[in-house]
Amino acid sequence: MTDDATLRARTDALAQALTVAHDRLDAPTTARVQQAVDGVRERLALGVEHTVVALAGGTGSGKSSLFNKICRLTFADVGIKRPTTARVTACSWDDGAQALLDWIGVDRERRIVQADELEGDEALDGLVLLDLPDHDSVEPRHREVVDRVLPLVDLLIWVVDPQKYADDALHSGYLRDSVGMEASMLVLLNQIDTVPAGRREELLGDLNRLLEDDGLVGVPVIAVSARTGEGVAQVRELLEEVCERQTVAAGRAAGELDGAARLLLAQMPADVPWQLEPAVERELPALVEATGLDAVAGQVGAAVRNGYGMPEFPPPDRDAVTLSRARWLTRAGAALPPGWQRSLAESVQGADTLRACVAEAVRSVGLDVTGPAHARVVRRAAWVSAGVGAAVGVLAGLVSGGVVVLPDAWPVVLWAVAGVLVLAGAGLAVGAAVTRRRLARRRAEGVAAEGRAVLERVLADGLGAPTVRLLAAHRQVRELARSARESDVAGPGDTGASTSPTAGGLGASTPEPAGGARTPAPA
Structure with a gap:
């Protein structure tokens, strides 16, 4: 690639970095980088053969x-x-x-x-x-x-x-x-x-x-x-x-781009230790507590066990939701410069919007308090069995007491039948209670799991997705700024010297100034 084409590509990369960064950079940095882009483009339009x-x-x-x-x-x-x-x-x-x-x-x-x-x-x-x-x-x-x-x-x-x-x-x-x-x-x-x-x-x-x-x-x-x-x-x-x-003009333009890219990279930390899933997991318990999810899940289980009651979610705690959002911003933006932190705060959902989304999400959670499908039939069968068994037992007692005269074998048969019926009734009752408790536990666990799932989606959509987009833009700006630098000095640490391709006696490799160097750009 020719010097001209290389400089154009580097200039375009730097200009695109400014576009992506938008207003997240501080004004002096934006002005300095824009000045370099405009100056190099104008000089390239005139040619670098002079x-x-x-x-x-x-x-x-x-x-x-x-x-x-x-x-x-x-x-x-x-x-x-x-x-x-x-x-x-x-x-x-x-x-x-x-x-x-x-x-x-x-x-x-x-x-x-x-x-x-x-x-x-x-x-x-x-x-x-x-x-x-x-x-x-x-x-x-x-x-x-x-x-x-x-x-x-x-x-x-x-x-x-x-x-x-x-x-x-x-x-x-x-x-x-x-x-x-x-x-x-x-x-x-x-x-x-x-x-x-x-x-x-x-x-x-x-x-x-x-x-x-x-x-x-x-x-x-x-x-x-x-x-x-x-x-x-x-x-x-x-x-x-x-x-x-014929490389001094190109070298000066390259130096301008390299200096502007270095300045831009200095505003863009390389390491932003943040991941979506761990961030959601860290903040989920706070929203669970803010919505009373665990308490409502317990109430659903109790309603299923007792056969009555209809729990509902209270309004999410405003302060807890606001604090949760603030913690998210602090953790996600800890390594970002102020402009990017401000943009992050503007891009994620506001506290009131987030609270409304949380309330809507938990309202979508099914609160089924109905008992087992055959609970009524089993309960009636238990009562009937126990009632018939008791009646037979009374009859057996009357026979055994001589009140009712039956052959000698009948008392034993009646007592046996009465015992079987009473035990069957008790067994049906215990089985129904165990089934109801198991169902209550599953329903409670289901409410808790579904509630956590919808709250995870709220966090991922309202806070996570904007954060992911902003950090992707941050990485893109860094990559564009790196590609705008001298190819022989761009390294993982973004350190090193920039080489201006001038004549032999002038072609020293010198570091980019920390500040104050004059900016080659059109007046």
Whole structure:
């Protein structure tokens, strides 16, 4: 896949991550990521075949003289005119950069494009060199122009001089805010011809130390002289190598996407330890208690055993349901950032809606208190058997007492029949009672099981399903953000360095800044 196609795919992934995340991210993160998406897309629309290089520096640093020396022309304002202009000067080594220069904001009359003097300089084909106003000018408009253009360039060359290379306005105002962009920076110590040969190494070492104090490690420093031409050939060779690779623009865009993706991933914890079934199981007992399910199930069993009574569910306890919902949100959202927690609270059912669903669910539970199907027949048979047995027993007593005269064998027969009938009646009565108790237990267990099942569905539908959808969106945003990062650094831990594909001397692997790095995006 080409750089262009890869960058488009990464940009689309980052844009989709923003769409999925919606308003769950904090405003600064959303703005930063959206700015990166818009900036890279706009730059991709202009093509990444051009490499934009800007010369930036303070008053008297000699930027314009170096600009002319590199271009081998005399165009940029030099000397007394310089502090009066707040406009950017541009030199393009081909005629296809007009749209790009319009995007950057270079006035038409401040451009050299495919001039005759540039013919034969094909090694710099694709280069767009900018000469920026002085960042420390007394004119506020100058700094405004510098601040607007700096984020738009692919390679930034800071030009300093031996007198003001330690100027705090440069270090605190710009360099310290550029940590993380070392791979797209170069520092030129101009006017080196004014420094005695014996002090040059010391001066360069001091400049390197200041850069390291600013947090900029590995930024190349080259000693040059616009007056004598010393070091200019080295700068041109470096620019030729950059243009030959034609990857600085793509690298800057890739760095922007990587930085935005890192920022997004920093807002998205990788580990969200939550599962639906255990969450439902943890909260189910609270709803069981809130609805009085176990008590109603016991009442159903008692009604079946006793043969009378009709229990019903009381209204669910409002406070218990509210507390149950709050516990759910706390557990499910414990690892989520505030924006995602807020979205979770908005997506699950509210306390009143959840209570209404709980009440409707338990009302659907069948409360069958009818006895066994043949209970009445068996009960009547028991009474009849016992009654007949008692009657026969009375008759047997009368015969045995001589009140009723029957043959001698009849008393024994009557007592036997009476005993059998009474025992049969008692057996039927005991059997009926045992059957009723068993049925009562099954009915009670059935009510409890059915009640738990409907309450599980309420939890799963009202709280669980929205939570599952939100966490799925959270995972999707993370996956999209990871796919928007540099493929060679995206790892399970989302750590590592981002590599900006610049020229050999500038292609250092540097970590993404923790904050404050300037954002390349259109003004």
